[in-house]
Amino acid sequence: MASSLAPGLLSFFEDLRAEGVAIGTSEILDSFSAIDQIDWTDKEDFREALAATVAKSQEDRRVFDLVFDRYFFRATEQGALEMDLGEGEQNRHQGSNRIDLDQLRDAIREAIVEGRDGEMSDLAQLAIAAFGPQGERSGVIGVDVQRIRRELELNTGGTDPARLDPDAVRKFEKHLRRELERDSIERAGKLPPAKPLAELDRSLPGSPTQDLAAVHKAVTQLKRRIATLGHEQRGRRRSQTVDVRRTMRASLETGGVPLNLRYRNRRPRRPEIFVCCDVSTSVSSSSVFFLSVLHALHDSFRKLRSFVFIERISEITEIFEQERDFRKISEKITSHGGVADISGYTDYGRVWLEFEEMIRDDLGPRSTVIVLGDARANGRDPHAEAFGKLAERAGHTYWLNPEPKLYWNYGDSVMRAYEDRCDGAFECWTTKHLESFVNLIAADPASTRR
Amino acid sequence: MGAKTDRPAPSSVEDERKRLAEAGYLADESAALVSFLAERLDKPVLVEGPAGVGKTELAKAVARATGRPLVRLQCYEGLDEAKALYEWNYRKQLLHIQARAAADEGAGESAENEIFGEGFLLERPLLTAIASGEPVVLLIDEIDKTDQEFEAMLLEVLSEFQISIPELGPVEATTQPLVFLTSNDSRELTEALKRRCLYLWIDYPSRERELEIVRLHVPDLDPKLAGKMVDVIQEIRELDLKKPPSLSESIDWARTLLLIGADDIDRETLEQSLSIIVKHRTDIDLIAERVAVKLSGPETNGQTG
Secondary structure, eight states: OOTTHHHHHHHHHHHHHHTTOOOOHHHHHHHHHHHHHSOTTSHHHHHHHHHHHHOOSHHHHHHHHHHHHHHHHHHHHHHHHHTTOOOOHHHHTTTTTTSOHHHHHHHHHHHHHHTOHHHHHHHHHHHHHHHOOGGGOOSOHHHHHHHHHHHHTOOOSSSOTTOOOHHHHHHHHHHHHHHHHHHHHHHHTSOOOOOOOOHHHHSSOOOHHHHHHHHHHHHHHHHHHHHHHHHHHHHHTOSOOBOHHHHHHHHGGGTTOOOSOOBOOOOOOOOEEEEEEEOSGGGHHHHHHHHHHHHHHHHHOSSEEEEEESSSEEEOHHHHHHOOOHHHHHHHHHHHOOOOOSSOOOOHHHHHHHHHHHHTTTOOTTEEEEEEOOOBOTTSOOOHHHHHHHHHHSSEEEEEESSOGGGTTSTTBOHHHHHTTSSEEEEOSSHHHHHHHHHHHHHOGGGGOO | OTTSOOOOOOSSHHHHHHHHHHTTOOOOHHHHHHHHHHHHHTOOEEEEOSTTSSHHHHHHHHHHHHTOOEEEEEOOTTOOHHHHTEEEOHHHHHHHHHHHHHTTOOSOHHHHHHHTSGGGEEEOHHHHHHHOSSOOEEEEETGGGSOHHHHHHHHHHHHHOEEEETTTEEEEOSSOOEEEEEEOSSSOOOHHHHHTSEEEEOOOOOHHHHHHHHHHHOTTSOHHHHHHHHHHHHHHHHSOOSSOOOHHHHHHHHHHHHHTTOSSOOHHHHHHHHHHHOOOHHHHHHHHHHTGGGSOSOOOTTOOO
16 A cells, blocks of 8 residues: 555544544554555545445444545645645636526536536536625525525425426535535635534434334334244243153153153243323423334234323224324324323323223233333322232333433322332333333343243 | 356456456445455455345355355344354264164274264354365355344354364364355444454445346346336335335336236336235335326226225
8 A cells, every 4th residue: 555645544534533433453454455455546446445444334334424525625625735736716717707607507407417426516616606706705605505506596395397306406515515615725725623523414314204213123123032032942941841741652662761851832922012102291202202112113013002191091003003104193193092181181090090991801911011101190199009900910011211210200200109010110212222121121031921 | 166166356346346247246336345355355244234135145146256155144033053153963973872882892982082073063054164175155144133142153253264163173264265244234233243344335226226237137128117117116215114125126026017018117007016016015005195196097996095
């Protein structure tokens, strides 16, 4: 490898580490030997080779791409400044008078539609020259980008037949932003201080459906763990019961002496799950999260019945079965749930009494009850003994509380009354917590087996 | 397969891409580069991505391109060392002892040595890959389905390329196997494992690449129809589905279209063959509602639930 490359790469890795990508020495060595193998003058190969050796997950890869662009853009500009290689104001915007604006608009539009990345940066330069004369610059790059975009009539929304794919336009905006940045660097003659990545850029494109995907992932794990737990136990022959009849029959071979013990086959359990979810206003921020947990659970388990409650409890299994769209589900639940009676405050005591009545006949040692709620009883009778009865009847009872553990039992929270009656009570306000809940159940098979 | 000799490592990324294409796999830039690096650096590759985008296929293609035999270890929950590494052939050992006893030689010390010989060893995929005389491609499929303990055991195999058998001593690889691990990302893999691997993320292909791949696998399909089919598939992937159609499913669909002799994808064709590309009822309903209505064709009855 060109030895002059090493210091630059090391400081690039330093940047990556600063953004939270864990890079070990072994990975750095790997990346060096990888670069040895390829033609590192090809930018794409260079980038991919580094990424393959250094970024070991999709999130890392995303950060890697951002830092890569930032680092090498800055490095190039720094180099240009040092060698005084400015393109020159005149040179750069030369011919802007000769450009036919309509023609430029068409050319840009075409490049965006066809996704020709290579042309875009040249076109962006032209667009800046044509539509963003020096005097009118706002000084804030984001504002300039939007102004130029408006001038170019690049519509992405509405019913305009000529609207463009928003992603493609965003790509073009990126080029615009970069060219504007270069412009300002050249004029100022120095680099602006490096900015750390914004939290928003770094995370995967965020939206409710994204979060939903994370929840889905955690629940898929839960499902898999539960489905295979029985098999694992069978494989390890732990606490198996002797099948006397089969042992006796096998003993005939050895003259009536039971040499070989025969064991009863263990049947994997099919869990029946009851999920109760609090949707009152005190948990409104987390109830969206909980509903998405429910939503995900419904995709995974066949024998799942879900309930929502505020003052009263109501079964919503059907709604989940009929609807696929998460937004529609939450609308339906709020409109036909029939869970709020008068005040809209949660009444845990009444909910347990009603719940018991509803599922009394279905609850058995094979069923698991999962409660998602904050246990804030609003000063009403918590009827803990009714909940205790439920928990006794059910094989397992788990409570997931959307509040941090610190707040439990403060104010009107009656968590303590319920906590002891559950097999486990956990705080659960991020997908991380959900995952650790899954792991906990999975790690301790005894807690899911009776 | 063993008749072919091992081909020399590729000289450039472009070369690797060509070789993969000859083996029937259209690799994108990063896939070609990573498999090129894997061959040059003798590093394992961790391939992640959604189900059905060709992760396993990549390993198979590399095996074909290099002329190496493929050894596959399919992972599942509860997979243990006995099924992945090696096992003593207990029955054969017993028979051997009995045979000796019958021949009245007694079960002396020599018998003990004999029954722990290589003849009584059942080779499982990992040992097969390492003990093999010719270089192989080892595919460890769906590594995320195993437990963390198993992953830890793999570390020795992946970094030292050796397996220790207490009765025989360590078995070292005579040739370096090319290792591919695939994961559907259903569990975060340990840092230690990732550290030893090159990382490759394969995503759903772009429209052009998907079209190319479909044309490669189903060359008899009318190009115009294939183009339209890929358009529809790409549009379906945009929807919020439980399981978006994968690349393998779109190839299946292309085959189906060819089989039923469709000359255009209209509403009826789509609804008839929808079950090929999506496997959930709710997904089928959603597509019927969002995509099918845009296609021309006669109204069919009862397409939505």
